[in-house]
Amino acid sequence: MPKFDSFVVFAEMRTGSNLLEAALNELPGVHCHGEAFNPALIGYPKKTELLGITREARDADPLKLWRKIKAAPGLNGCRYFHDHDPRVLEAMLGDPACAKIVLTxxxxxxxxxxQIARATGQWKLGDAKHRKEAVALFDAAEFEDHLATLQDFQITLMxxxxxxxxxxxxxxxxxxxxLSVLNGLAKWLGAGAELAALPSSLVVQNPEALEEKVGNFPAMEASLARMDRFNLSKTPNFEPRRGPNVPGFVGxxxxxxxxxxxxxxxAPIREWLAQIGPLEENFSQKTLRQWKRKRPGHRSFTVLRHPxxxxxxxxxxxxxxxxxxETREVLRRSYKLPIPAEGKSLPAGAWAEGLAAFLHWLKSNLNAQTSLPVMQIWASQSVTLQGFAQFAVPDLLVREDRMAEDLACLAAMAGVTAPAFPVTDGDTAPVKLAxxxxxxxxxxxxxxxxRDYMQFGFAKWKTA
Incomplete structure (x- = not known):
């Protein structure tokens, strides 16, 4: 019994998908139906239907066409690009009987x-004598968008x-x-036949070196040299993801x-909010959605604190x-932090040493290298915000050192008359950081x- 009943070629424009389709269609019993789910066409330009399904019917229910492709005689499939109808992608990816061919x-x-194809209007070439020529101009911003789109789609597939x-x-x-690779593909698909030669209906359109095809090649070289292809500047982040913590929100x-x-x-934020109107908390996601629907123009905020x-x-x-x-016991016994025994307090003179040791331990904890979990009170703010975003993104990131100004701006955006926010000392520890x-x-x-310093632009808390 064949292991595949259909296939999809995941590709992009100008990756050679026309040539690969031509090769597949020369295998007996194998049929590739073009860009079946391209929103701008159905299968091929100028076609109005595919396997008896009109373009209008496909747009109304793309899975109907996909079922037709799977049920057609032989081994049938199509080409799928990142901007094709997303409603059919899950059905393709989730079906083990659908062979996935990834062309890059x-x-x-x-x-x-x-760029050349857009300039010439020539997207396929059957004979070099009909070839149209043009020179591409490299645009760094446009290329970065192009690259990000390709990478995002490949990550989705993987x-x-x-x-x-x-x-x-x-x-x-x-x-x-x-030819040998194409025949390897035929064997993997279970086609039961091989190609005797490469397809003769298509030829490579622009075989020249990049230097000959790009009008501003030196500028392209300089731009590409500045790109961090291997992501060398990335800040590693192994901190566990967090949930949105909706029950902790205060409305x-x-x-x-x-x-x-x-x-x-x-405390000062709650007092400020209570002066504006009654507070509501202990939300579930359902009750918070209801709260939001009842209050058009609502605004949300969180407060960024210096790390x-x-x-x-x-x-x-x-x-x-x-x-x-229990946390103190683990930190004291397992990680040798200078934490006093229960019932005793840390002398003010030893606080800096204890905080330094705690920060050193935190670095390992945030990288999931300790026996204790990452607790909310010391989790990074960037990961906490990512957790919020699973439900809702705050409208405003208030900076603690300018809460009065930021909260006044927030209230104005919501059309709310609010009292001035009092200047407060955010350091509530028994020993002051200063x-x-x-x-x-x-x-x-x-x-x-x-990561927080980089994401939010924090400067030093204090300079010597």
Whole structure:
């Protein structure tokens, strides 16, 4: 029994998909039906229907056409690009009986070829004597968009195959012109036949070197040299993802919603909100959606806190909160942090040393390298915001050092008359950070929360 009852060629414009389709269609019993789900056409330009399905019927129900393709005699499939009808993609990817062929090409080659095709209007070539010529001009911003689109789609495909335990037949643009590779593909598909020669109906359109095809080749070289192809500047992030924590949100009847990133300046914010209108909390996602629907024009916010102050307050919570007794024991015994025994307090003179040790441990904890989980009070703010975004993105990221100005702006956006926000000291720890600050703490915080410093542009909390 054949292992596949259909196939899809995942490709993009100018990757050689026409040539690969021509090769597949020369195999007995194999039929590739072009770009069956291209919103601008059905299968091929100027066609009005495919396998008895009109373009209008396909647009109304793309799965109807996909079922027709699968049920057609022989082994049938089509080409699918990233901008084709997304409603059919899940059905393709989720079906192990559908063979996945992934055709790729050097992105700069496909980009240049695309520029030339657009300039000449020639998308396929059957004989070199009919070839139209043009020179491409490289646009760095346009190419980066092109590259990001290709990479995003490839990641989508790879993830879908991984989670479903499937594999694909990967083939490159150059491989599509290799008879032995094409016959390997035929064998993998279970076609039961081989090609005797490459398709003669199509030829390569622009065989010249890039230097001859790009009018501003030196500028292209310089732009590509600046691109971080291997993502060398990426800040590694192995911190576990967080949920949206909707039950912790605080709503004000006037239409303001506070999304706390604890430890946060909760008390003054709650007092400010309560002066505007009655508070509502302990939301579920359902009740928060209802709250939002009843309040058109609502605005939400969270407060960004400097990472060093955040770590300082988290350290104070570890030392002082009653429910942190087990955490203190683990930090003291397993990780040798200078945390006093239960019932004793950390002397002010030892606080800086203890905070430095805590920050060093936090760096490992945030990278999932310790036995303790990443707790909300010291989780990075970037990951916490990603968790919020699973339900809703806050309208405003309020900076703690300018809460009065930012919250006044938020209230104005929501059309709410609000009192002035009082200037408060956000350092609620028994030992103040300003009293024990040393440059080493600043450096430790920057190493531990490197992603937050980069994402939100934090400067030093204090300079010597």
């Amino acid at each position: 090409r050097n992105p700069i080659e496909s980009y240049v070829s695309l 993830h879908a195959l991984q989670v479903s335990g499937q594999s694909a037949f990967y083939i490159d643009y150059e491989d599509a012109q290799d 004000c009847d006037a239409g303001l919603l506070y999304m706390p990133m604890r430890p946060a300046p909760d 060093l102050l955040r770590a300082h307050l988290a350290f104070a919570a570890v030392l002082g909160w009653a429910n942190m007794a 009293e024990i600050w040393v440059p080493e703490l600043e450096s430790a915080a920057q190493e531990t929360y490197a």
